[in-house]
Amino acid sequence: MIKFLDLQKINLAHQQEIEDRLIKTFRSGWYLLGEELKNFEANLANYIATSNAIGVANGLDALRLIFKAYITLGAMREGDEVIVPANTYIASVLAVSDNRLKPVLVEPDINTYNIDVSKIEAAITARTKAIMLVHLYGRVAWSGDLKRLAETYNLKIIEDNAQAIGASFMGVKAGNLGDAAGLSFYPGKNLGALGDAGAVTTNDDRLAAAIRALANYGSNQKYVNIYQGLNSRLDEIQAAVLDVKLKYVDEENAIRRTIASRYIREIKNPAIILPEAPLDSAEHVWHLFVVRAKERDRLQAYLSENGIQTLIHYPVPPHKQEAYSEWSDLSFPITEQIHEEVLSLPISPVVTRDEVNNVIAVINQYV
Numbered sequence: 017m018i019k020f021l022d023l024q025k026i027n028l029a030h031q032q033e034i035e036d037r038l039i040k041t042f043r044s045g046w047y048l049l050g051e052e053l054k055n056f057e058a059n060l061a062n063y064i065a066t067s068n069a070i071g072v073a074n075g076l077d078a079l080r081l082i083f084k085a086y087i088t089l090g091a092m093r094e095g096d097e098v099i100v101p102a103n104t105y106i107a108s109v110l111a112v113s114d115n116r117l118k119p120v121l122v123e124p125d126i127n128t129y130n131i132d133v134s135k136i137e138a139a140i141t142a143r144t145k146a147i148m149l150v151h152l153y154g155r156v157a158w159s160g161d162l163k164r165l166a167e168t169y170n171l172k173i174i175e176d177n178a179q180a181i182g183a184s185f186m187g188v189k190a191g192n193l194g195d196a197a198g199l200s201f202y203p204g205k206n207l208g209a210l211g212d213a214g215a216v217t218t219n220d221d222r223l224a225a226a227i228r229a230l231a232n233y234g235s236n237q238k239y240v241n242i243y244q245g246l247n248s249r250l251d252e253i254q255a256a257v258l259d260v261k262l263k264y265v266d267e268e269n270a271i272r273r274t275i276a277s278r279y280i281r282e283i284k285n286p287a288i289i290l291p292e293a294p295l296d297s298a299e300h301v302w303h304l305f306v307v308r309a310k311e312r313d314r315l316q317a318y319l320s321e322n323g324i325q326t327l328i329h330y331p332v333p334p335h336k337q338e339a340y341s342e343w344s345d346l347s348f349p350i351t352e353q354i355h356e357e358v359l360s361l362p363i364s365p366v367v368t369r370d371e372v373n374n375v376i377a378v379i380n381q382y383v
Protein backbone atom coordinates (compact mmCIF):
# COMPACT_ATOMS: atom_id res chain seq x y z
CA MET A 17 0.00 0.00 0.00
CA ILE A 18 1.19 3.53 -0.74
CA LYS A 19 0.60 5.47 2.43
CA PHE A 20 -0.73 9.01 2.22
CA LEU A 21 1.93 10.10 4.70
CA ASP A 22 4.62 7.90 6.27
CA LEU A 23 5.69 9.95 9.29
CA GLN A 24 7.87 7.18 10.63
CA LYS A 25 9.90 7.08 7.44
CA ILE A 26 10.08 10.89 7.25
CA ASN A 27 11.55 11.13 10.75
CA LEU A 28 13.77 8.03 10.52
CA ALA A 29 15.56 9.77 7.63
CA HIS A 30 17.19 11.87 10.39
CA GLN A 31 17.25 9.18 13.06
CA GLN A 32 20.79 9.53 14.38
CA GLU A 33 20.77 13.31 14.60
CA ILE A 34 17.33 13.47 16.19
CA GLU A 35 18.09 10.75 18.74
CA ASP A 36 21.37 12.44 19.71
CA ARG A 37 19.58 15.73 20.34
CA LEU A 38 16.73 14.04 22.23
CA ILE A 39 19.18 12.30 24.54
CA LYS A 40 21.14 15.50 25.05
CA THR A 41 17.97 17.39 25.96
CA PHE A 42 16.73 14.60 28.21
CA ARG A 43 20.02 14.48 30.09
CA SER A 44 20.30 18.27 30.38
CA GLY A 45 17.57 18.40 33.01
CA TRP A 46 16.21 21.63 31.45
CA TYR A 47 12.91 21.22 29.59
CA LEU A 48 11.32 24.63 29.01
CA LEU A 49 12.55 28.06 27.87
CA GLY A 50 16.17 26.96 27.54
CA GLU A 51 19.02 26.79 25.04
CA GLU A 52 17.25 24.51 22.55
CA LEU A 53 14.35 26.93 22.18
CA LYS A 54 16.70 29.90 21.92
CA ASN A 55 18.72 28.17 19.19
CA PHE A 56 15.71 27.06 17.23
CA GLU A 57 14.09 30.50 17.41
CA ALA A 58 17.30 32.12 16.15
CA ASN A 59 17.64 29.62 13.31
CA LEU A 60 13.99 29.93 12.35
CA ALA A 61 14.14 33.75 12.37
CA ASN A 62 17.25 33.53 10.22
CA TYR A 63 15.56 31.10 7.83
CA ILE A 64 12.40 33.19 7.40
CA ALA A 65 14.50 36.40 7.59
CA THR A 66 12.33 38.07 10.23
CA SER A 67 13.74 39.88 13.23
CA ASN A 68 11.68 37.68 15.57
CA ALA A 69 10.59 34.06 15.85
CA ILE A 70 8.70 33.00 18.97
CA GLY A 71 8.14 29.32 19.68
CA VAL A 72 4.66 28.49 20.98
CA ALA A 73 2.67 25.35 21.73
CA ASN A 74 0.95 24.85 18.34
CA GLY A 75 -0.14 26.59 15.16
CA LEU A 76 -3.58 27.59 16.39
CA ASP A 77 -2.00 29.28 19.42
CA ALA A 78 0.49 31.08 17.16
CA LEU A 79 -2.42 32.65 15.26
CA ARG A 80 -4.54 33.25 18.38
CA LEU A 81 -1.64 34.96 20.13
CA ILE A 82 -1.05 37.36 17.23
CA PHE A 83 -4.61 38.70 17.55
CA LYS A 84 -4.48 38.62 21.34
CA ALA A 85 -1.32 40.71 21.20
CA TYR A 86 -2.89 43.26 18.84
CA ILE A 87 -5.83 43.53 21.24
CA THR A 88 -3.54 43.82 24.24
CA LEU A 89 -1.58 46.59 22.50
CA GLY A 90 -4.80 48.43 21.61
CA ALA A 91 -4.59 47.95 17.84
CA MET A 92 -7.81 45.87 17.73
CA ARG A 93 -10.81 45.45 19.97
CA GLU A 94 -13.74 43.10 20.50
CA GLY A 95 -16.13 43.11 17.56
CA ASP A 96 -13.55 44.26 14.99
CA GLU A 97 -13.66 42.34 11.74
CA VAL A 98 -11.04 40.16 10.12
CA ILE A 99 -11.27 38.95 6.53
CA VAL A 100 -10.67 35.18 6.43
CA PRO A 101 -10.79 32.83 3.43
CA ALA A 102 -13.95 30.73 3.42
CA ASN A 103 -11.83 27.90 2.03
CA THR A 104 -9.44 27.05 4.84
CA TYR A 105 -8.83 24.73 7.75
CA ILE A 106 -11.00 25.76 10.69
CA ALA A 107 -8.00 26.87 12.80
CA SER A 108 -7.66 30.05 10.71
CA VAL A 109 -11.22 31.02 11.69
CA LEU A 110 -10.96 29.88 15.32
CA ALA A 111 -7.93 32.12 15.89
CA VAL A 112 -10.12 35.12 15.06
CA SER A 113 -13.38 34.18 16.80
CA ASP A 114 -11.58 32.97 19.93
CA ASN A 115 -10.42 36.58 20.41
CA ARG A 116 -14.01 37.85 20.06
CA LEU A 117 -13.15 39.33 16.70
CA LYS A 118 -15.55 38.73 13.84
CA PRO A 119 -14.38 36.50 10.95
CA VAL A 120 -15.74 37.73 7.61
CA LEU A 121 -15.45 34.95 5.05
CA VAL A 122 -14.39 35.55 1.44
CA GLU A 123 -14.53 33.05 -1.43
CA PRO A 124 -11.40 31.51 -2.98
CA ASP A 125 -10.07 31.58 -6.52
CA ILE A 126 -11.00 28.19 -8.01
CA ASN A 127 -7.57 27.94 -9.72
CA THR A 128 -5.33 28.61 -6.72
CA TYR A 129 -7.73 27.61 -3.88
CA ASN A 130 -6.44 30.69 -2.05
CA ILE A 131 -8.53 33.77 -1.21
CA ASP A 132 -9.82 35.65 -4.27
CA VAL A 133 -8.17 39.04 -3.76
CA SER A 134 -10.65 40.70 -6.15
CA LYS A 135 -13.48 39.83 -3.72
CA ILE A 136 -11.87 41.26 -0.58
CA GLU A 137 -12.72 44.93 -1.08
CA ALA A 138 -16.49 44.30 -1.07
CA ALA A 139 -16.15 42.64 2.34
CA ILE A 140 -14.31 45.56 3.97
CA THR A 141 -16.26 47.73 6.45
CA ALA A 142 -15.33 50.52 8.86
CA ARG A 143 -14.55 47.83 11.47
CA THR A 144 -12.24 45.70 9.31
CA LYS A 145 -8.82 45.59 10.92
CA ALA A 146 -6.98 42.71 9.27
CA ILE A 147 -6.81 40.09 6.56
CA MET A 148 -5.96 36.53 7.55
CA LEU A 149 -4.00 35.28 4.58
CA VAL A 150 -3.80 31.48 4.35
CA HIS A 151 -1.16 29.95 2.07
CA LEU A 152 -3.36 26.92 1.51
CA TYR A 153 -1.81 23.58 0.54
CA GLY A 154 1.62 25.31 0.56
CA ARG A 155 0.93 27.89 -2.15
CA VAL A 156 1.76 31.52 -1.38
CA ALA A 157 -1.38 33.68 -1.46
CA TRP A 158 0.47 37.00 -1.65
CA SER A 159 0.05 39.54 -4.47
CA GLY A 160 0.76 43.20 -5.22
CA ASP A 161 -3.00 43.89 -5.31
CA LEU A 162 -3.39 42.45 -1.83
CA LYS A 163 -0.60 44.63 -0.46
CA ARG A 164 -2.12 47.76 -2.05
CA LEU A 165 -5.54 46.91 -0.65
CA ALA A 166 -4.11 46.48 2.85
CA GLU A 167 -2.29 49.81 2.58
CA THR A 168 -5.36 51.63 1.24
CA TYR A 169 -7.57 50.44 4.09
CA ASN A 170 -4.84 50.32 6.73
CA LEU A 171 -5.31 46.61 7.38
CA LYS A 172 -2.85 44.25 9.04
CA ILE A 173 -2.03 41.12 7.10
CA ILE A 174 -1.69 38.04 9.29
CA GLU A 175 -0.30 35.04 7.46
CA ASP A 176 -1.51 31.57 8.35
CA ASN A 177 1.77 29.96 7.34
CA ALA A 178 0.95 26.53 8.74
CA GLN A 179 1.31 24.88 5.32
CA ALA A 180 3.91 26.91 3.43
CA ILE A 181 7.22 26.99 5.29
CA GLY A 182 9.97 27.51 2.72
CA ALA A 183 7.73 28.99 0.03
CA SER A 184 8.58 32.50 -1.13
CA PHE A 185 7.25 35.37 -3.22
CA MET A 186 9.90 37.25 -5.23
CA GLY A 187 12.57 36.14 -2.78
CA VAL A 188 10.61 36.94 0.39
CA LYS A 189 9.60 33.92 2.43
CA ALA A 190 6.05 33.16 3.51
CA GLY A 191 6.05 34.25 7.14
CA ASN A 192 7.85 37.49 6.22
CA LEU A 193 5.30 38.92 3.76
CA GLY A 194 2.63 40.30 6.10
CA ASP A 195 2.72 41.93 9.55
CA ALA A 196 2.96 38.65 11.47
CA ALA A 197 2.63 34.96 10.72
CA GLY A 198 1.67 31.78 12.54
CA LEU A 199 3.48 28.54 11.75
CA SER A 200 2.44 25.03 12.71
CA PHE A 201 4.85 22.18 13.31
CA TYR A 202 2.09 19.59 13.64
CA PRO A 203 3.80 16.26 12.79
CA GLY A 204 2.35 16.10 9.27
CA LYS A 205 3.41 19.61 8.21
CA ASN A 206 6.43 20.23 5.96
CA LEU A 207 8.45 20.91 9.11
CA GLY A 208 6.91 18.58 11.67
CA ALA A 209 7.66 18.04 15.35
CA LEU A 210 7.12 14.82 17.32
CA GLY A 211 3.94 16.26 18.75
CA ASP A 212 2.39 19.72 18.82
CA ALA A 213 4.46 22.84 18.24
CA GLY A 214 4.17 26.21 16.50
CA ALA A 215 5.79 29.63 16.12
CA VAL A 216 5.11 33.26 15.31
CA THR A 217 7.39 35.16 12.95
CA THR A 218 7.28 38.95 12.69
CA ASN A 219 9.45 42.04 12.16
CA ASP A 220 7.30 43.99 14.63
CA ASP A 221 9.45 43.95 17.78
CA ARG A 222 6.73 45.39 20.00
CA LEU A 223 4.23 42.78 18.85
CA ALA A 224 6.85 40.06 19.35
CA ALA A 225 7.52 41.14 22.92
CA ALA A 226 3.79 41.11 23.70
CA ILE A 227 3.38 37.62 22.17
CA ARG A 228 6.38 36.30 24.06
CA ALA A 229 4.91 37.54 27.32
CA LEU A 230 1.32 36.47 26.52
CA ALA A 231 2.48 32.93 25.76
CA ASN A 232 4.13 32.75 29.17
CA TYR A 233 1.36 33.82 31.58
CA GLY A 234 1.65 37.43 30.46
CA SER A 235 5.06 37.57 32.05
CA ASN A 236 8.52 38.69 30.94
CA GLN A 237 10.00 38.11 34.32
CA LYS A 238 9.10 35.28 36.66
CA TYR A 239 6.14 36.14 38.94
CA VAL A 240 5.70 39.58 37.34
CA ASN A 241 2.55 39.48 35.19
CA ILE A 242 1.94 42.45 32.94
CA TYR A 243 -0.86 40.86 30.83
CA GLN A 244 -3.58 38.26 31.37
CA GLY A 245 -1.70 35.64 29.40
CA LEU A 246 -1.85 31.95 28.77
CA ASN A 247 0.56 29.05 28.80
CA SER A 248 1.64 28.28 25.26
CA ARG A 249 5.31 27.40 25.15
CA LEU A 250 7.39 25.34 22.75
CA ASP A 251 9.25 22.80 24.88
CA GLU A 252 12.95 21.98 24.64
CA ILE A 253 12.42 18.47 23.25
CA GLN A 254 10.32 19.71 20.33
CA ALA A 255 12.64 22.66 19.73
CA ALA A 256 15.63 20.31 19.53
CA VAL A 257 13.90 18.04 17.00
CA LEU A 258 12.72 20.99 14.92
CA ASP A 259 16.19 22.51 14.94
CA VAL A 260 17.54 19.34 13.34
CA LYS A 261 14.74 19.09 10.79
CA LEU A 262 14.84 22.78 9.80
CA LYS A 263 18.20 22.14 8.11
CA TYR A 264 16.54 19.73 5.71
CA VAL A 265 13.31 21.57 4.95
CA ASP A 266 14.55 23.07 1.63
CA GLU A 267 15.86 19.71 0.45
CA GLU A 268 12.57 18.06 1.40
CA ASN A 269 10.49 20.77 -0.24
CA ALA A 270 12.53 20.26 -3.42
CA ILE A 271 11.51 16.59 -3.44
CA ARG A 272 7.87 17.62 -3.03
CA ARG A 273 8.25 19.97 -6.03
CA THR A 274 9.71 17.18 -8.15
CA ILE A 275 6.81 14.87 -7.29
CA ALA A 276 4.26 17.63 -7.93
CA SER A 277 5.70 18.46 -11.33
CA ARG A 278 5.69 14.77 -12.29
CA TYR A 279 2.03 14.45 -11.27
CA ILE A 280 1.19 17.59 -13.26
CA ARG A 281 3.09 16.48 -16.36
CA GLU A 282 2.17 12.80 -16.37
CA ILE A 283 -1.37 12.54 -15.01
CA LYS A 284 -3.49 12.68 -18.14
CA ASN A 285 -7.08 11.90 -17.36
CA PRO A 286 -9.97 14.19 -18.30
CA ALA A 287 -11.84 13.12 -15.13
CA ILE A 288 -9.12 14.68 -12.97
CA ILE A 289 -8.55 18.41 -12.52
CA LEU A 290 -4.92 18.98 -11.59
CA PRO A 291 -3.72 21.86 -9.40
CA GLU A 292 -2.16 24.79 -11.20
CA ALA A 293 1.56 25.20 -10.58
CA PRO A 294 2.57 28.85 -10.08
CA LEU A 295 4.84 30.30 -12.79
CA ASP A 296 7.52 30.79 -10.14
CA SER A 297 8.01 27.36 -8.58
CA ALA A 298 9.34 29.00 -5.37
CA GLU A 299 5.79 30.10 -4.56
CA HIS A 300 4.64 26.55 -3.78
CA VAL A 301 5.99 23.94 -1.36
CA TRP A 302 3.26 21.37 -2.02
CA HIS A 303 2.29 20.59 1.54
CA LEU A 304 -0.62 18.87 -0.17
CA PHE A 305 -1.14 17.83 -3.78
CA VAL A 306 -4.86 18.32 -4.27
CA VAL A 307 -6.76 17.22 -7.37
CA ARG A 308 -10.47 17.62 -8.07
CA ALA A 309 -12.96 15.15 -9.50
CA LYS A 310 -16.73 15.33 -9.98
CA GLU A 311 -17.20 11.91 -8.39
CA ARG A 312 -14.52 12.36 -5.77
CA ASP A 313 -15.68 9.56 -3.46
CA ARG A 314 -15.67 7.06 -6.32
CA LEU A 315 -12.13 8.15 -7.27
CA GLN A 316 -11.00 7.77 -3.67
CA ALA A 317 -12.52 4.27 -3.43
CA TYR A 318 -10.88 3.29 -6.73
CA LEU A 319 -7.46 4.49 -5.55
CA SER A 320 -7.89 2.69 -2.26
CA GLU A 321 -8.79 -0.58 -4.07
CA ASN A 322 -5.57 -0.10 -6.01
CA GLY A 323 -3.46 0.34 -2.89
CA ILE A 324 -3.21 4.14 -2.86
CA GLN A 325 -4.20 5.95 0.30
CA THR A 326 -5.63 9.46 -0.11
CA LEU A 327 -7.20 12.04 2.21
CA ILE A 328 -9.67 14.91 1.82
CA HIS A 329 -8.55 18.44 2.75
CA TYR A 330 -11.14 19.32 3.79
CA PRO A 331 -14.50 17.52 3.74
CA VAL A 332 -16.59 20.28 5.44
CA PRO A 333 -15.89 24.05 5.22
CA PRO A 334 -15.91 26.14 8.43
CA HIS A 335 -19.25 27.83 7.61
CA LYS A 336 -20.94 24.39 7.40
CA GLN A 337 -19.55 23.18 10.74
CA GLU A 338 -21.81 22.84 13.76
CA ALA A 339 -19.31 24.98 15.66
CA TYR A 340 -20.38 27.93 13.52
CA SER A 341 -24.08 27.12 13.32
CA GLU A 342 -24.80 30.88 13.08
CA TRP A 343 -23.34 30.70 9.55
CA SER A 344 -25.41 27.73 8.38
CA ASP A 345 -27.47 29.93 6.04
CA LEU A 346 -24.43 31.52 4.40
CA SER A 347 -23.62 30.37 0.92
CA PHE A 348 -20.11 30.15 -0.53
CA PRO A 349 -20.62 28.10 -3.71
CA ILE A 350 -16.97 27.98 -4.81
CA THR A 351 -15.83 26.91 -1.35
CA GLU A 352 -18.57 24.30 -1.19
CA GLN A 353 -17.74 22.94 -4.64
CA ILE A 354 -14.07 22.64 -3.69
CA HIS A 355 -14.95 20.71 -0.54
CA GLU A 356 -17.07 18.29 -2.54
CA GLU A 357 -14.44 17.65 -5.21
CA VAL A 358 -10.98 17.70 -3.63
CA LEU A 359 -8.75 14.71 -3.02
CA SER A 360 -5.15 14.80 -1.76
CA LEU A 361 -2.65 12.40 -3.36
CA PRO A 362 0.42 11.04 -1.56
CA ILE A 363 3.23 13.60 -1.56
CA SER A 364 6.14 13.81 0.88
CA PRO A 365 9.95 13.62 0.88
CA VAL A 366 9.80 9.82 1.27
CA VAL A 367 7.37 8.96 -1.54
CA THR A 368 9.58 7.02 -3.96
CA ARG A 369 9.92 7.21 -7.74
CA ASP A 370 8.23 3.84 -8.08
CA GLU A 371 5.34 4.96 -5.92
CA VAL A 372 4.89 8.10 -8.02
CA ASN A 373 4.97 5.94 -11.18
CA ASN A 374 2.33 3.73 -9.65
CA VAL A 375 0.03 6.60 -8.60
CA ILE A 376 0.27 8.11 -12.09
CA ALA A 377 -0.43 4.79 -13.85
CA VAL A 378 -3.40 3.94 -11.63
CA ILE A 379 -4.96 7.40 -12.03
CA ASN A 380 -4.47 7.33 -15.78
CA GLN A 381 -6.45 4.07 -15.92
CA TYR A 382 -9.40 5.49 -13.97
CA VAL A 383 -12.62 5.77 -15.95
Ligand SMILES: *Cc1c(COP(=O)(O)O)cnc(C)c1O
Pocket residue numbers: 074075076077104105107108150176178179199200201202212213214
Ligand atom coordinates in the same frame (compact mmCIF):
# COMPACT_ATOMS: atom_id res chain seq x y z
C1 LIG B 1 -2.32 22.84 10.76
C2 LIG B 1 -2.98 24.13 10.50
C3 LIG B 1 -3.24 25.06 11.52
C4 LIG B 1 -3.13 24.76 12.98
O1 LIG B 1 -1.96 24.22 13.41
P1 LIG B 1 -1.92 23.28 14.71
O2 LIG B 1 -0.46 23.19 15.00
O3 LIG B 1 -2.52 21.97 14.35
O4 LIG B 1 -2.66 23.98 15.79
C5 LIG B 1 -3.73 26.30 11.17
N1 LIG B 1 -4.01 26.61 9.91
C6 LIG B 1 -3.80 25.74 8.90
C7 LIG B 1 -4.12 26.17 7.50
C8 LIG B 1 -3.29 24.47 9.16
O5 LIG B 1 -3.10 23.62 8.15
